[in-house]
Amino acid sequence: MRDIRIVFMGTPGFAVGVLKKLIEEKRNIVGVITAPDRPAGRGRKLRPSAVKEYAIAQKLTVLQPKNLKDKDFLDQLKELNANLQIVVAFRMLPKVVWEMPKYGTFNLHASLLPQYRGAAPINWAIINGESKTGVTTFFIDEKIDTGAIILSSGTDIEKNETVGTLHDKLMELGSKLVIETVSLIESGTVATQPQPEAVDLNEAPKLTADNTKIDWDKSVKKIDAFVRGLSPYPGAWTILQNGEDLLKVKIYASSPEKESHKLKTGSIVTTKKNIKVAVQDGYLYIKEIQLPGKRKMVISDLLNGYAFSEDAKML
Numbered sequence: 001m002r003d004i005r006i007v008f009m010g011t012p013g014f015a016v017g018v019l020k021k022l023i024e025e026k027r028n029i030v031g032v033i034t035a036p037d038r039p040a041g042r043g044r045k046l047r048p049s050a051v052k053e054y055a056i057a058q059k060l061t062v063l064q065p066k067n068l069k070d071k072d073f074l075d076q077l078k079e080l081n082a083n084l085q086i087v088v089a090f091r092m093l094p095k096v097v098w099e100m101p102k103y104g105t106f107n108l109h110a111s112l113l114p115q116y117r118g119a120a121p122i123n124w125a126i127i128n129g130e131s132k133t134g135v136t137t138f139f140i141d142e143k144i145d146t147g148a149i150i151l152s153s154g155t156d157i158e159k160n161e162t163v164g165t166l167h168d169k170l171m172e173l174g175s176k177l178v179i180e181t182v183s184l185i186e187s188g189t190v191a192t193q194p195q196p197e198a199v200d201l202n203e204a205p206k207l208t209a210d211n212t213k214i215d216w217d218k219s220v221k222k223i224d225a226f227v228r229g230l231s232p233y234p235g236a237w238t239i240l241q242n243g244e245d246l247l248k249v250k251i252y253a254s255s256p257e258k259e260s261h262k263l264k265t266g267s268i269v270t271t272k273k274n275i276k277v278a279v280q281d282g283y284l285y286i287k288e289i290q291l292p293g294k295r296k297m298v299i300s301d302l303l304n305g306y307a308f309s310e311d312a313k314m315l
Contacts, residue, residue, distance in 0.1 A: 002186050004028060004186050009087045010090050014089050014171050015089045030061065033063050034048075082100075083102040084104065084185060085098065087140065109138065116133070118203050123204070123229045125166070134170070148192035151177055219280060231252045235250035240314060250296075251286055256285075259282045272303065
């Protein structure tokens with residue numbers, strides 16, 4: 001059996017789940033690489049990444065390079081004397097970094113590659129109405145998420161799945177897959193296969209203000225999937241026109257209802273307990289919403305203190 005010395009690279013909570021599993025399995029983590037502290041919150045105070053917080057609590061060596069090609073960082077990385085690097089939700093590595101360890105650098109990606117290469121695979125799988133997704137480990141190469149596959153494991157996407165619930169399922173599934181992958185490398189029995197050449201590939205681009213805005217011209221089913229695929233983070237947004245006010249609001253939970261009607265798309269219908277938005281083939285019931293500068297709230301709480309004009313609509 002090989003003596004495996006691991007450098008772990010990651011930043012968000014998803015990566016913490018995997019690092020935690022490696023620690024529980026008593027794997028030898030000789031260093032952790034994560035993003036520099038970033039300003040956050042109203043006070044814009046520097047906040048460490050989720051991975052840094054966990055790594056420090058575990059008394060692990062932490063490096064936070066701004067530039068992955070910086071000579072000082074590369075020297076520090078070499079001094080850790082790792083022979084395997086594991087990457088989970090980090091950033092693209094330069095060749096000088098990923099080719100450094102003897103047994104390579106592998107990545108855990110939250111999709112069944114080659115589908116959903118990119119920064120937000122969990123979100124886009126739900127947004128696109130997929131019924132199945134999974135996790136994949138692969139050795140990193142020069143391109144993004146294209147390296148030779150080591151292992152993969154699939155799971156179903158439930159009917160009302162949100163990115164929050166699917167994130168947790170894939171974190172658990174991925175943690176187990178990383179342990180299996182490390183065991184194969186440790187025993188010298190790892191085998192890989194090139195990613196299949198698929199014609200119809202769904203991508204998973206980074207989430208931006210442009211691609212997280214609700215398009216009310218789509219079907220009610222697709223809009224509901226869009227909301228679920230962005231809940232709880234970063235939240236699907238839209239513009240609420242209420243009288244003379246134009247408000248940027250976020251919708252975190254909804255429910256679709258197919259029904260014929262003659263209302264204009266975006267029209268809002270309210271009752272004492274519900275708000276629904278007219279779309280081409282039915283209504284989208286809004287269950288949870290956030291107004292500018294306000295906390296996220298269930299719709300019954302909003303209706304207790306907020307009035308909609310007769311011509312209110314979503315734009």
